[in-house]
């Protein structure tokens with residue numbers, strides 16, 4: 001059973017920040033950012049909230065699916081953190097779009113969209129839902145130290161959504177989690193303001209050991225995608241497009257090459273969006289769907305890795 005994708009949507013802030021503009025606030029340059037990451041621009045929120053992006057992407061997906069928000073049985077929002085700790089982004093968007101169903105946030109870092117698809121599939125399979133909205137929204141700009149050149153140049157803000165109904169489109173999936181004991185990818189919780197606490201104050205901005213994450217990412221993507229291809233009994237040649245998490249163009253190209261996917265089969269949008277964490281896959285999915293580059297009946301592979309560490313991949317027949 002599992003699901004069929006009925007419609008897709010996306011949203012991003014208005015302001016597109018270029019590498020040259022970044023070089024006026026930190027010691028960097030377009031050549032370094034482009035050659036090391038593939039990023040040219042990223043969208044950064046100025047007036048937009050996470051709720052606005054989430055609602056826009058969700059409404060687009062509902063319109064594309066041809067159903068009303070009131071018909072939804074469940075909303076899952078993948079996010080590192082919504083506009084508030086509570087209410088959740090999912091609850092806020094439920095009201096904003098006019099839905100009445102249960103709603104919750106899910107945090108699996110950059111793998112959040114694939115984790116959320118898996119949870120949605122379980123609800124649909126068990127008969128507890130007929131129509132599910134899965135939306136990923138990340139406001140990475142609020143998690144960054146904007147004085148830290150090795151991280152602030154890499155990320156962007158955005159949201160992507162899909163509406164799912166019962167169907168037989170999920171051909172294979174794999175999810176993994178393993179503790180990142182060395183904290184290679186870390187965003188600490190809140191600033192410690194408890195007057196009784198004797199724990200150290202840790203600013204709640206993102207820090208990353210880029211090389212460690214890079215090495216982990218390529219190996220994990222190759223392993224996961226091989227697993228789902230074997231589960232589904234498919235070869236790379238039978239796949240229309242692989243849509244990988246957009247963290248670094250070199251990670252994507254290395255993994256795609258090792259797996260035997262051609263350039264034409266490998267979706268890349270990092271040059272415009274930067275790394276939007278869990279939103280990166282659904283953002284690209286919507287672009288490809290609306291541009292007609294993927295169509296009903298095509299087989300696509302999604303693959304992501306992220307903080308935790310978490311990883312996940314799935315194969316979907318559209």
Ligand code: UT7
Pocket residue numbers: 027028029032033036037110149150151153185208209210211213214217246247248275277305306307
């Ligand atoms: O979504 C999941 C999370 N993130 C990732 O998947 C990221 C995975 N890692 C990566 O994408 C890459 O490791 C980076 C793009 C983060 C970094 O690329 P790298 O080739 O691993 O560079 P590096 O960190 O080894 O830094 C090389 C040099 C250093 O200078 P020295 O020590 O060699 O003199 C850095 O200080 O580049 C320097 N550097 C910069 N230079 C100009 C670091 N950031 C910048 C910058 N502009 N923005």
